[in-house]
Amino acid sequence: xxxxxxxxxxxxxxxxxxxxxxxxxxxxxxxxxxxxxxxxxxxxxxxxxxxxxxxxxxxxxxxxxxxxxxxxxxxxxxxxxxxxxxxxxxxxxxxxxxxxxxxxxxxxxxxxxxxxxxxxxxxxxxxxxxxxxxxxxxxxxxxxxxxxxxxxxxxxxxxxxxxxxxxxxxxxxxxxxxxxxxxxxxxxxxxxxxxxxxxxxxxxxxxxxxxxxxxxxxxxxxxxxxxxxxxxxxxxxxxxxxxxxxxxxxxxxxxxxxxxxxxxxxxxxxxxxxxxxxxxxxxxxxxxxxxxxxxxxxxxxxxxxxxxxxxxxxxxxxxxxxxxx
Amino acid sequence: xxxxxxxxxxxxxxxxxxxxxxxxxxxxxxxxxxxxxxxxxxxxxxxxxxxxxxxxxxxxxxxxxxxxxxxxxxxxxxxxxxxxxxxxxxxxxxxxxxxxxxxxxxxxxxxxxxxxxxxxxxxxxxxxxxxxxxxxxxxxxxxxxxxxxxxxxxxxxxxxxxxxxxxxxxxxxxxxxxxxxxxxxxxxxxxxxxxxxxxxxxxxxxxxxxxxxxxxxxxxxxxxxxxxxxxxxxxxxxxxxxxxxxxxxxxxxxxxxxxxxxxxxxxxxxxxxxxxxxxxxxxxxxxxxxxxxxxxxxxxxxxxxxxxxxxxxxxxxxxxxxxxx
Numbered sequence: 312x313x314x315x316x317x318x319x320x321x322x323x324x325x326x327x328x329x330x331x332x333x334x335x336x337x338x339x340x341x342x343x344x345x346x347x348x349x350x351x352x353x354x355x356x357x358x359x360x361x362x363x364x365x366x367x368x369x370x371x372x373x374x375x376x377x378x379x380x381x382x383x384x385x386x387x388x389x390x391x392x393x394x395x396x397x398x399x400x401x402x403x404x405x406x407x408x409x410x411x412x413x414x415x416x417x418x419x420x421x422x423x424x425x426x427x428x429x430x431x432x433x434x435x436x437x438x439x440x441x442x443x444x445x446x447x448x449x450x451x452x453x454x455x456x457x458x459x460x461x462x463x464x465x466x467x468x469x470x471x472x473x474x475x476x477x478x479x480x481x482x483x484x485x486x487x488x489x490x491x492x493x494x495x496x497x498x499x500x501x502x503x504x505x506x507x508x509x510x511x512x513x514x515x516x517x518x519x520x521x522x523x524x525x526x527x528x529x530x531x532x533x534x535x536x537x538x539x540x541x542x543x544x545x546x547x548x549x550x551x552x553x554x555x556x557x558x559x560x561x562x563x564x565x566x567x568x569x570x571x572x573x574x575x576x577x578x579x580x581x582x583x584x585x586x587x588x589x590x591x592x593x594x595x596x597x598x599x600x601x602x603x604x605x606x607x608x609x610x611x612x613x614x615x616x617x618x619x620x621x622x623x624x625x626x627x628x629x630x631x632x633x634x635x636x
Numbered sequence: 637x638x639x640x641x642x643x644x645x646x647x648x649x650x651x652x653x654x655x656x657x658x659x660x661x662x663x664x665x666x667x668x669x670x671x672x673x674x675x676x677x678x679x680x681x682x683x684x685x686x687x688x689x690x691x692x693x694x695x696x697x698x699x700x701x702x703x704x705x706x707x708x709x710x711x712x713x714x715x716x717x718x719x720x721x722x723x724x725x726x727x728x729x730x731x732x733x734x735x736x737x738x739x740x741x742x743x744x745x746x747x748x749x750x751x752x753x754x755x756x757x758x759x760x761x762x763x764x765x766x767x768x769x770x771x772x773x774x775x776x777x778x779x780x781x782x783x784x785x786x787x788x789x790x791x792x793x794x795x796x797x798x799x800x801x802x803x804x805x806x807x808x809x810x811x812x813x814x815x816x817x818x819x820x821x822x823x824x825x826x827x828x829x830x831x832x833x834x835x836x837x838x839x840x841x842x843x844x845x846x847x848x849x850x851x852x853x854x855x856x857x858x859x860x861x862x863x864x865x866x867x868x869x870x871x872x873x874x875x876x877x878x879x880x881x882x883x884x885x886x887x888x889x890x891x892x893x894x895x896x897x898x899x900x901x902x903x904x905x906x907x908x909x910x911x912x913x914x915x916x917x918x919x920x921x922x923x924x925x926x927x928x929x930x931x932x933x934x935x936x937x938x939x940x941x942x943x944x945x946x947x948x949x950x951x952x953x954x955x956x957x958x959x960x961x
Contacts, residue, residue: 339664341686360913361666581950588685588915588946621913625906629958632950 316466319473319500319560321508327470328477331373334406338362338475340482343587350602353613355486356583357479360591360621364430367475367498367619368399368462374471375460376403384409389457391437391448393419394547395620396462401432412457414448422624463497464554473501479615480509488607491617492597493517493526493568494547496557498619503564506615514566514611518601521570523548529558530568544573544631547594547620569607571600577631579603583618584632593631595620641791644798644825644885646833652699652795653802659698659731663687663800665807668912675927678938680811682804685916685946689755692797692823692944693724693787699796700785701728709734714782716762716773718744719872720945721787726757737782739773747949788822789879798826804940805834813932816942817922818842818851818893819873821882823944828889831940839891839936843926846895848873854883855893869898869956872919872945894932896925902956904928908943909957918956920945 316323341356359367376388387410390400397413404411411432415424416439424434437447452459461468475498476489489506491499496517503515519527523541529552537552553561561568571579576593579600583591591599598616601607607614623631641648666681684692701713712735715725722738729736736757740749741764749759762772777784786793800823801814814831816824821842828840844852848866854877862877878886886893896904901918904925908916916924923941926932932939948956 336667339666341664342661344688358913363669365911365913584915585948585950588690590909590913590915623910625910625957629954633954 319466319469319504321504323466323470324473324477324501324505324508327370327374327467328474330377331370331471331474334373334377334403335369336362337478340479341587341589345586346582346603349582351605352602352607352611354602355479355483355613355615356587356599357475357615357617358589359475360589360595360618364395364398364402365620365622366395366399366595367472367617368395369403370474371468371471371497371501372396372399372403372460373406375465375467376400376407376409378467379458383458386456386458387411388460389414389448389452390460390462391415391444392462393423395622397423397427398430398622400460401427401430405431412451412455414444414451420624463495464556466556469497469501469504469557469560471501472498473505475617476502476505476615477509480506483615485510486513486613486615488514488516488611488614490516490518490598490601490607490614492548492594492619493519494594495550496526496553496561498617499565500557500560502617504560507564515564516601516607517561517565517568518597519568519570520545520548520576520597521572524570525551526553526561527568527570529553530561530565545576545594545597547592548597569601571597571604571606575600575604577634581632589618590621590623591618592620592623644791644794644829646829648791648795649798649802649826649830649833652792653799655702656695656698656796656799659702659728660694661687662803665804666912666914670911671907671928674907676930677927677932677936679927680804680808680938680940681912681924682800682940682942683914684800685914685920685943689720689723689727690945690947691720691724691920692800692942693720694728695799696793696796696822696826697721697724697728697785698731700790700792701725701732701734703792704783708783711781711783712736713785714739714773714777715785715787716740716769717787718748720947722748722752723755723947725785726752726755730756737776737780739769739776745949788820789881791881794822794826794882794885796826797823798830800942801827801830801940802834805831808940810835811838811938811940813839813841813936813939815841815843815923815926815932815939817873817919817944818844819919820875821851821878821886823942824890825882825885827942829885832889840889841926841932842886842890842893843922844893844895845870845873845901845922846897849895850876851878851886852893852895854878855886855890870901870919870922872917873922894926896922896929896931900925900929902959906957914943915946915948916943917945917948
């Protein structure tokens with residue numbers, strides 16, 4: 312099995328889909344007339360918050376781990392993440408009967424650590440100030456014979472993430488546009504490639520929080536830009552630059568990178584929660600916010616929106632929904 | 637069109653489905669391995685919290701209103717409710733281009749009044765202490781030429797509610813058991829009749845809050861019992877007795893009426909919110925609570941659970957999820 316493809320293609324995404332479908336949910340597509348009225352467009356939400364482990368990350372992690380050689384599988388995997396990627400790698404590894412080591416910062420939220428351990432992963436801690444996390448994880452990988460599962464900069468990861476867009480187009484037919492949240496860019500790279508494979512004319516938009524606009528700046532400048540650690544409620548968008556492998560795909564597929572404010576993100580989150588009854592984390596609501604607050608070109612009518620995840624802890628949720636109660 | 641059928645049948649539910657399908661969502665069925673592990677069974681959630689107007693009530697209201705004669709439709713409809721039935725009748729009437737008057741108690745929550753008015757319904761108030769609400773609504777109906785849309789004691793209403801179980805069985809195949817929340821009994825009557833029409837052996841269970849056990853008491857005694865106004869977090873279960881028409885159907889179809897505590901309901905609600913990412917109102921989580929807290933007979937393996945609604949206001953939700961944070 313070829314587990315180090317050298318580019319992302321529609322075929323790679325179709326292969327990913329065949330590989331992962333026994334292990335991931337085919338998530339529902341939800342529509343809402345009240346959202347459509349508020350947004351002035353016809354919107355189809357692909358609900359990856361209802362995915363196993365609560366986010367689309369399960370798709371990429373499963374595709375990567377299920378592509379390993381038997382020898383690699385016997386050795387186990389390692390990932391560094393305090394977010395949804397950690398839980399996805401832990402769960403996908405458990406499914407595959409292999410060992411997972413997750414490197415998290417010492418100040419990671421206890422709920423995330425507990426959730427990751429709940430999937431039988433070993434959690435090791437690094438000091439965010441003192442340690443270079445990539446070097447830290449590579450050292451563990453070398454010492455213990457583990458294979459790294461990167462969060463986005465890997466074509467098998469991107470291909471796995473892209474499978475959600477294949478399902479969306481199958482369920483709803485053609486669309487004018489596809490809108491996804493954008494952190495490191497793995498979801499956008501995979502989903503836009505899948506969408507263009509279905510219809511080369513479909514218009515693809517990535518969405519970032521306006522204070523975490525590393526991809527926007529890079530897109531405008533035409534090369535990868537690194538920004539200081541960005542403050543935003545969307546904790547899945549706190550990366551400082553787009554990926555080396557994801558960014559060229561974004562340059563090729565994105566019509567634009569749209570920005571939304573934290574207030575718009577929280578408003579969209581509340582709309583999705585109280586009107587559509589879906590718990591969506593701030594990052595997961597960013598693409599919906601871009602549609603709700605009219606950031607798309609006026610001639611886009613039928614639009615697919617990826618709701619990327621739903622992992623929020625109770626205290627954070629109580630705080631966010633109480634702000635305007 | 638015969639709009640006053642004299643009994644509930646599987647055929648009536650199939651007719652209802654054909655009549656209402658352009659106007660209601662075919663809601664998704666969601667599964668969760670973590671719920672299954674916690675419950676020790678294989679559970680299929682029919683997500684009526686994702687229905688239009690946030691609850692299964694949209695099905696019955698639409699079936700009733702779409703069965704009216706042209707003359708009745710010209711006159712408009714009236715309902716008395718401060719809950720999900722109010723919003724469903726308001727929205728179904730708006731869809732059908734007819735007038736809706738909703739009678740609510742003067743102390744109804746402002747959010748519910750606003751939501752109902754949002755669907756262009758006229759809201760009139762009655763005094764819960766002073767007025768007999770049925771007489772009050774009948775007087776309005778007579779005076780203004782409106783047709784009453786009752787909340788549950790009507791075969792067209794029950795047939796509409798039952799369509800959710802038809803869809804569930806179509807999506808997941810055969811089940812050992814079907815579990816639904818039970819307020820006035822319209823949902824249970826319709827859903828159990830639909831289920832038995834698909835497979836006469838399927839075991840049907842209704843679930844009540846233990847402080848609101850009018851149906852449980854009636855089921856045990858073999859006749860309708862009236863209890864004092866029951867205190868429970870499940871506001872859709874605060875009725876004092878089962879319906880005159882729904883109760884005989886329940887007697888025929890129910891294997892048992894199960895009870896869950898308010899604490900169990902809130903725990904189930906939190907599980908559904910933070911693990912399955914679904915906002916479910918307390919009443920809507922009662923059947924899930926019965927499965928999660930092991931109230932079913934041990935030999936039930938594949939079980940369908942109706943999540944009946946998801947209308948919770950932000951302040952109530954913040955309060956409920958903060959209790960154990």
